[in-house]
Amino acid sequence: MKKLFLPLALFGLSLTLQAQEYEFQTIKDLDTTPVVSQGKTGTCWSFSTSSFLESEIIRNTGQFIDLSEMYNVRQVYPLKIDNYITRNGKTQFGQGGLAHDVINSIRHNGIVPIEVFSGKLGKEEYNHTELFKVLKSVLDAYTSSPTISANWKPITENILDTYIGKPITEFTYEGKKYTPLSFMKKVGINPDDYITITSFKNQYPYKPFILNIPDNFSNGSLYNLPLEEYIANIDYALDQGYTLSLDCDVSEVTFSAKHGVAFIAENSEDNNKGLTQIISEKQITEQLRLEEFYNYNTQDDHLMHITGKVKDQKGNVYYKVKNSWGNNSERIGNDGYIYMSVAYMKLKSISVLLNKKGLQPNTAKKLAIQ
Known part of the structure; x- marks a missing residue:
């Protein structure tokens, strides 16, 4: 028995050394606004991209401005409604x-601070459950109908006005008037x-194409x-x-908001x-990424905001991704x-939106982007 004690002790010590709880250290931490909650809505696309634009404003001006996510949502909904009507519900x-969709919207409709358009209409949290049911049934x-x-159009506009608010055309901010x-x-x-x-x-490299996913109703192109x-x-x-707006799959058991981590285990037993x-x-390959997309294991479930990087005590790198599910500890x-x-970013991200100035020069040249 004494002869077995030392090897067993060393084995236990080895397991202890191998099982290391995360200790994260900041590598890069770019300025952004506080984490907020999208509530009971499916509008992560606006929350993530609005947060991205807020970081762009900080980078441009040094100002921390909380933008209205629901202003974008209110402007995009009529486009989605028109698409559904003209396609006869198909x-x-x-x-x-x-x-x-946010970028397309602000091109025509601009942006506003949340102080002038909250979209809550007196409610404590965002909740579009009833709004969506009413819109969809109408x-x-x-x-x-045959015709x-x-x-x-006026009826759906009235529904949107009731649940989100009427679009604004002019407002005052810090004593000055703006559109x-x-x-x-x-x-x-x-x-x-x-x-x-x-x-x-399966797509041509360095070329734009339309990714056929359900939420790409506007047929936007991706490089x-x-x-x-x-x-x-x-x-x-x-x-x-430069920060980035991220579209990715969050349905994996290894994506955990509770623990604040996302990873792809080599062995599922380690999930x-x-x-x-x-x-x-x-190890993530291009082929595995494609297969996961076509077997529906990777879908565009959720959009978030990449704002930096951290590393663990072994030197493994992780992207710091701002979510919109609140920060209840x-x-x-x-x-x-x-x-x-x-690994998770390689396999489960769908795409990222970024400032074209943040592209590698050689990549920008290949894409013919100036």
């Missing part, structure tokens, strides 16, 4: 959208500065890059001081362990942020 109608009633009444477009110019936002990049092996170059451009943008401890991760880890591993 397409998806949902609360979701993509980052480029639209389905119209599209199921569509011309009343669909949403003049305010956007004042804070240095130019919609033409932003593009979306992605990586899909395609090889996977390693896609990741390299995310890293380069952060290094140059639970990896929530609190460093584990070995899977009892159920949300890392103060409302997700520390997302490189």
Whole structure:
């Protein structure tokens, strides 16, 4: 028995050394506004991209301005309604959208601070459950008729006014009058500065294409890059001081808002362990990424905001990703942020929207972007 004691003790010590709880250290932390909650809505696309624009304003002007997410939502809903009506209900109608929907909206409608358009209409939290049910039932009633009444537009506008608010055309901010477009110019936002990049092996490299996913109702284009170059451009943008709006899959058991981490375990047996401890991760290839997309294991579930990087005590790098599910410490880890591993970003991200100045120069040249 004595002969076995030392080897067993060494084995136990080895296990203890291998099982290391996360200790994160900041690598890059770019300025952004506080974490907020999208409430009971499917409008993460506006929350993530509005947060992204807030960081752009900080970078441009040094001002921390809380933008109205619901102003964007209010402007985009009529476009989604028009798309559903003109396609006679033969397409998806949902609360979701993509980052480029916000960029397309602000090009025509500008941006406003949340003080002048909250979209809550006296409510404590955002809740679009009833709004969506009412809209969907009205639209389905119209599209199921042999002919569509011309009343669909004023009626749906009235519904949006009731649940979100009437769009504003002028407001006062810090003692000065603005239109949403003049305010956007004042804070240095130019919609033409932003593009979306992605990586899909089955598409032509360095060319734009329309990704056929349900929430891409506006048929926005994404620039395609090889996977390693896609990741390299995310890293380069952060290094140059540019944040990014992220579209990704969050349905994995290894994406945990409670623990504030996201990873891809090399062995599924480590899925639970990896929530609190460093584990070995899977090597992600372009082929695996494509297969996961086509077997529906990777879908565009959620949009968030990449604002920096951290590393664990073994030197593994994670992206610091700002979520929009609040920061209740009892159920949300890392103060409302997700520390997302490189493997998770490679496999489960759909795309990122960024300032084109944040592209690697060689990539920008290949994409013919100036």
